[in-house]
Amino acid sequence: MKEFIISEAKAETAILVGLITNEQDETKTREYLDELEFLADTAGAVTVKRFTQRVSGPSSVTYVGSGKLQEIRQYIKRKEDEDDPVGMVIFDDELTAKQMRNIEKELQVKILDRTSLILDIFAMRAQTAEAKAQVELAQHRYMLPRLQRLWTHLERQGGGSGGGGGKGTVGLRGPGETQLEMDRRIILHRITLLKQRLEEIDRQKTTQRKNRGRLIRVALVGYTNVGKSTMMNLLAKSEVFAENKLFATLDTTVRKMTIDNLPFLLADTVGFIRKLPSDLVESFKSTLDEVREADLLVHVVDISHPDFEDQIEVVVKTLSELGCADKPSMIVFNKIDAYTWTPQDEDDLTEPTRENISLDDLKRTWMARTGEGNLPPLFISAKNKENIDELREVLYKKVRELHVQKYPYNDFLYNDIEEMES
DSSP, X not given: OOOOOOOOOOOEEEEEEEEEOSSSOHHHHHHHHHHHHHHHHHTTEEEEEEEEEEXXXXXXXXXXXXXXXXXXXXXHHHHHHTTOOOOEEEESSOOOHHHHHHHHHHHOSEEEEHHHHHHHHHHHHOOSHHHHHHHHHHHHHHHGGGGGGGGTTSOOOOOSSTTOOOTTOGGGOOHHHHHHHHHHHHHHXXXXXXXHHHHHHHHHHHHHHHTTOSOOEEEEEEBTTSSHHHHHHHHXXXXXXXOSSTTOOOSOEEEEEEETTEEEEEEEXXXXXXXXXXXHHHHTHHHHHHHHTOSEEEEEEXXXXXXXXXXXXXXHHHHHHTTOTTSOEEEEEEOGGGOEEOOOOTTOOSOOOOEXXXXXXXXXXXXXXXXXXXXXXXXXXXXXXXXXXXXXXXXXXXXXXXXXXHOTTOHHHHHXXXXXXX
16 A cells, blocks of 8 residues: 655745844834744745844845845855755845845845735735735736836847937837836736726725715724734624734725614724835725724724834824824723733842733723823723623713714614613
């Protein structure tokens, strides 16, 4: 009897590269690279090495200095000699076409930047026709200014009689230039078609939103992977895909839910991230319209993340860029089951250890005073269903208040509320 040995495909390995600058200190760079590694893991790559360089700013030619680039090349060569080749090098900022071309020429491996990595993940995660069109549009916008580097392997060949053609004449165009122009036309045409398709989808969704009736809209917003989808599933009893990966959910999911006979709409939206590519924000405009048209924003924060304060700032900044800074909002600190802290005791000579902190203790911390608007922050664990009753109670009071303000003459719902409270 024959024995068949089935081996799993080896995951592609990656090197991460970041800069330490005057605007981005070593701690911040390490945090960014931690996130970049999580992005790489989400895309299916295994990080084997990190390189950083302290400079005043990125080199316009190769992002890092020539010495650092040579150091990276030597590491790649050593891994090749060990029969453990590096699959790709990922840079923590968006690279220009010139930088990519020069880096590829030197390192001779696949080069990605933060933007292209995020676009790859979005392409993996897109499920609906709308999300797929949005991702493809962002990919084409990213690719368009970088087309030239794809054709550097084709030499410019002179043409015409006696080489007498002037600069820019058809007779002097080589195959690389011709193919480049063809690709540009194809991509520009595709961008136009995708925009038209998304505009049609947007019109359909606008009609759907108008047909939802007189209901208050609540949108869950926050950094990626903070637990919005888990919270959505818990509150609305829905089955939104949730996973401990970045950008597990791309499509906005809207569910009608009711608390104490008070109906409203709850939307789970795509997560934000630092250095979010502008092309993605523009391409996902129709998806983010759920945020723009919401009556209440519930800002979900992963309190267990060591850098959650910066994540809050990123979300607040992104909401401001979307024109949503003045909307009624509230903060919900999620994952309190995973939150730990290090006690501060000057008289204690023992090694400090991280400990869990109770819900009552959390309500006495500085975080309890960081509420947005007139709503104090809440502390919950969506995973363990902890303190969910308080969340429902606060949501009910705020949605009721907003409903009476927005629809003062909606007697049917208003009377139901009055009868219920009497």
